[in-house]
Amino acid sequence: MPQLDTSTWFITILSTIITLFVLMQLKISTINFPLSPSIKSTELVKTDNPWESKWTKIYSPLLLLPQ
Template sequence: MPQLDTSTWFITILSTTIALFILMQLKVSLLTFPQTPSVKSMKHVKTSSPWESKWTKIYSPLSLPQQ
C-alpha cells in the first residue's frame, strides 16, 4: 500500500487561502456604499386604544381572598 505524500499540502492550502483572500478583497472593493447617509425625520404618531381611557384592575387568582 503506497504512502500518501503530504509534502505539498502546506503550499497548496497556503496558496488557496491567499487566492481566496485576494478574490474576496476584490469583490468587496468593487461594492459601492452610500457616501452620505440621509437623515429621516421620524414623526411620532399617537394611536388611541380603547383601553387607554379606562382604568382596569386585573386580579390574579393567587391574590384573591381565600374562601
C-alpha cells in the same frame, strides 16, 4: 501500500487561502457604498383609513336568529 505524500499540502492550502482572500477583496472593492448615509425619520405617519371614521359592527350568521 504507498504512503500519502503530504509535503505539498501546506503550500496548496496557503495558496488557496491567499487566492480566496484576494478574490474577496476584489469583490468587495467593486461595491459602491454611499458616502454620507441619510438620516431617516423615525416618526410614525398616521394614515387615514375610511373604516376608522365610522362605527361598524360585524354580525355573526349564528347570532342572526329569525325573530
